[in-house]
Amino acid sequence: MGAFIVRRMLQMLLVLFVISLFTFVVMRAVPGGPFSSEKSLPPRTLAQLEAKYNLDEPLVMQYIHYIGDIAIPHITENRLENSVLNDYLINIYIPVVDRTFRWMNFGPSYKSVSQTVNSIIKDTLPVSATLGIGALLVALVIGVPAGIIAALNRNSRWDYIAMGVSIVGVSIPVIVLGPVLRYVFGVQLKWLPPTGWGGIEHIIMPAFALGFAESARLARLTRASLLQVLNEDYIRTARAKGLAERVVVGLHALKNAMLPVVTTIGPLFAFLITGSFVAELVFGIPGLGKFFVTSITNRDYPVIMGTTLLLGFLVIVANLIVDVVYVWLDPRIKYD
Amino acid sequence: MSVTDIASLSEARPKGDSLWMDGLKRLARNRMAVLGVVIIIFFILVAVFADQLAPKSYEAQVLADNNAAPQWVIDMFPVMTSKADGGYVTVSNDYILGADDLGRDILSRIIYGTRISLAVAFVGPILALIIGLVMGLIAGYFGGIVDNIIMRVVDIFYAFPTLLIIILMMAYFRGSFNESSSQGTFGYALYMADRSMGGMLFIFIGIALTSWVGLARLTRGEALSARQREYVIAARSIGSKERGIMFRHVLPNILGPLIVAETLTIPTYIRYEAFLSFIGLGVNRPTPSWGSMISDGSRAIASYPHQAIFPAIALFLIMFAFNFLGDGLRDALDPRMRGVE
Numbered sequence: 001m002g003a004f005i006v007r008r009m010l011q012m013l014l015v016l017f018v019i020s021l022f023t024f025v026v027m028r029a030v031p032g033g034p035f036s037s038e039k040s041l042p043p044r045t046l047a048q049l050e051a052k053y054n055l056d057e058p059l060v061m062q063y064i065h066y067i068g069d070i071a072i073p074h075i076t077e078n079r080l081e082n083s084v085l086n087d088y089l090i091n092i093y094i095p096v097v098d099r100t101f102r103w104m105n106f107g108p109s110y111k112s113v114s115q116t117v118n119s120i121i122k123d124t125l126p127v128s129a130t131l132g133i134g135a136l137l138v139a140l141v142i143g144v145p146a147g148i149i150a151a152l153n154r155n156s157r158w159d160y161i162a163m164g165v166s167i168v169g170v171s172i173p174v175i176v177l178g179p180v181l182r183y184v185f186g187v188q189l190k191w192l193p194p195t196g197w198g199g200i201e202h203i204i205m206p207a208f209a210l211g212f213a214e215s216a217r218l219a220r221l222t223r224a225s226l227l228q229v230l231n232e233d234y235i236r237t238a239r240a241k242g243l244a245e246r247v248v249v250g251l252h253a254l255k256n257a258m259l260p261v262v263t264t265i266g267p268l269f270a271f272l273i274t275g276s277f278v279a280e281l282v283f284g285i286p287g288l289g290k291f292f293v294t295s296i297t298n299r300d301y302p303v304i305m306g307t308t309l310l311l312g313f314l315v316i317v318a319n320l321i322v323d324v325v326y327v328w329l330d331p332r333i334k335y336d
Numbered sequence: 337m338s339v340t341d342i343a344s345l346s347e348a349r350p351k352g353d354s355l356w357m358d359g360l361k362r363l364a365r366n367r368m369a370v371l372g373v374v375i376i377i378f379f380i381l382v383a384v385f386a387d388q389l390a391p392k393s394y395e396a397q398v399l400a401d402n403n404a405a406p407q408w409v410i411d412m413f414p415v416m417t418s419k420a421d422g423g424y425v426t427v428s429n430d431y432i433l434g435a436d437d438l439g440r441d442i443l444s445r446i447i448y449g450t451r452i453s454l455a456v457a458f459v460g461p462i463l464a465l466i467i468g469l470v471m472g473l474i475a476g477y478f479g480g481i482v483d484n485i486i487m488r489v490v491d492i493f494y495a496f497p498t499l500l501i502i503i504l505m506m507a508y509f510r511g512s513f514n515e516s517s518s519q520g521t522f523g524y525a526l527y528m529a530d531r532s533m534g535g536m537l538f539i540f541i542g543i544a545l546t547s548w549v550g551l552a553r554l555t556r557g558e559a560l561s562a563r564q565r566e567y568v569i570a571a572r573s574i575g576s577k578e579r580g581i582m583f584r585h586v587l588p589n590i591l592g593p594l595i596v597a598e599t600l601t602i603p604t605y606i607r608y609e610a611f612l613s614f615i616g617l618g619v620n621r622p623t624p625s626w627g628s629m630i631s632d633g634s635r636a637i638a639s640y641p642h643q644a645i646f647p648a649i650a651l652f653l654i655m656f657a658f659n660f661l662g663d664g665l666r667d668a669l670d671p672r673m674r675g676v677e
Contacts, residue, residue: 011491012495015491015492015495016495019492019495019496023504026504026508027504027508029508029512030507030508030511030512031511031512032511167368167656167659167663168656170603170659171603171652171655171656171659172652172655173607173610173611173651173655175607175610175611175627175631175648176630176648176649176651178634179633179634179637179641179644179648180645180648182634182637183413183637183641183644183645186637186638187415187637187641188413188414188415194637194638274499274500275499277499278611278614281614282634292500292503293503293615296503296504297507304504307500308497308504311500312495312496312497315494315495315496319494319495
């Protein structure tokens with residue numbers, strides 16, 4: 001198991017490297033640069049700006065510098081010059097030599113003055129993550145009970161209603177549900193603010209818009225899984241020895257039926273964080289997604305790279321966790 | 337047992353339908369799937385006869401009628417009050433679903449927008465099927481180092497957040513191949529082709545480059561298990577060529593689940609296009625796309641909700657129809673689902 005995790009970690013580094021290379025190449029192939037605008041800057045200013053951010057070097061060198069700043073740890077003085085160029089994610093003070101160990105500098109933002117990629121991510125990732133967690137809760141709270149009710153009352157009215165609603169849910173993308181919710185609850189009923197970010201009341205609508213479709217998927221998954229488990233021999237045994245239906249379902253069936261559901265939560269969460277892009281744009285929420293889209297139009301290279309790498313990292317880690325949890329939950333699975 | 341006995345035995349066998357006819361019959365019995373098919377056929381007809389159906393031009397701007405709405409729309413949305421009642425909405429019953437902020441007929445734009453969504457719904461899966469099938473078959477059937485290379489590429493694509501990669505590529509396409517490309521170059525040819533399709537070409541390329549991955553993985557798995565089957569061994573024993581076995585025997589046997597999987601992802605492609613148009617990287621204006629209409633309408637949702645709600649309903653209907661069809665197809669064609677219900 002340990003060897004498996006180590007091997008997957010190494011694979012992850014390789015994948016992240018390829019992602020960074022691909023993003024770098026595509027991003028730099030787009031014409032225009034961060035400092036080209038309608039009113040062009042004086043050539044000397046432009047040259048100075050480019051020199052400041054190493055943009056005057058050959059592309060290969062720029063890439064190597066970029067990766068180097070992230071990957072290679074630095075041991076530096078305790079106090080650094082206060083500059084956007086040396087904002088490290090990890091700063092650990094080493095008492096013995098009275099120096100500081102610094103690691104992972106994702107660079108400055110070219111467009112947001114005095115912001116670095118690290119500081120932007122620190123500001124926006126919690127917003128996207130909050131939204132993602134909210135959506136995940138919505139998906140779980142609606143989806144799992146609906147699936148259980150449908151499976152236990154199979155082919156009854158409840159089953160048809162739950163499955164009917166869930167197929168409607170799968171068909172509603174955020175850009176459809178978002179404006180409809182905003183109109184009904186934000187404009188017409190005035191129960192919730194139609195846009196913005198801040199309090200709990202701002203989270204409800206976007207989280208619902210984002211999580212509803214996933215709740216529909218979870219409901220179908222839960223239903224299928226529970227139906228399968230209810231057909232197994234050990235359930236018949238439990239019933240045969242006279243256990244109450246409540247115990248049979250609650251204790252014996254659900255435990256095993258939840259296996260596939262639990263394992264989808266990891267990738268679902270990663271998906272919801274990336275998916276929160278859409279909700280952020282529809283509801284005007286200052287999260288990672290909004291920054292990413294504007295950073296592309298602005299050619300803000302470090303922000304584009306940082307966001308892609310972060311999200312790629314999240315997706316990979318989520319998948320790795322699923323693989324590990326699988327082994328832990330189901331002893332029949334083995335990795336070599 | 338004599339020869340005639342055997343002959344009569346084979347006659348006594350009930351007449352079976354082919355696998356596909358069998359599936360089709362199951363599909364026809366599924367009421368919701370039939371409803372899905374009906375809605376899809378309706379949209380296809382709308383797309384084909386858009387020129388005849390649309391009451392107005394989708395791009396002509398009548399600035400005097402900007403944000404106009406007919407009386408029934410105003411009655412439907414209580415926030416809207418007509419100018420006659422001391423409100424702000426220009427009433428014009430000329431426009432069945434109202435007009436947008438530039439005074440363009442919303443119904444006509446929805447009708448023409450059908451073309452965009454349907455084109456993505458059909459071209460996306462076909463491109464994904466072709467690329468994914470070939471890659472997956474090669475990986476699964478030949479195995480070894482080829483398999484390893486293809487699957488590593490698939491792994492990397494899997495870790496890539498699909499939305500980001502599509503946004504990046506669209507930014508690249510839109511930024512690189514445009515009016516400023518010099519005539520006669522490949523880039524200029526691409527730009528002209530894309531422009532003649534209203535901006536669809538780059539959307540297709542973006543979708544094709546990202547969507548084959550899941551299908552390749554699925555095909556590989558199916559091909560791997562098919563390779564062990566008796567019919568492949570039998571075909572090999574009578575001297576069939578590997579390529580022949582792969583395309584003539586393995587492919588038809590694994591096609592069912594692949595088509596089901598691809599039908600179920602059609603709504604995803606429709607959603608991608610709508611989202612790309614929503615953020616302004618999709619179709620070229622003024623080509624109407626439901627995504628860009630929702631995006632424009634959302635900005636005015638507090639005053640003119642009809643501008644976002646009507647295209648949203650259209651988008652919902654088409655996704656709903658394809659979901660029903662996909663579900664029905666899965667129940668009808670996927671052999672592993674047989675006997676479950």
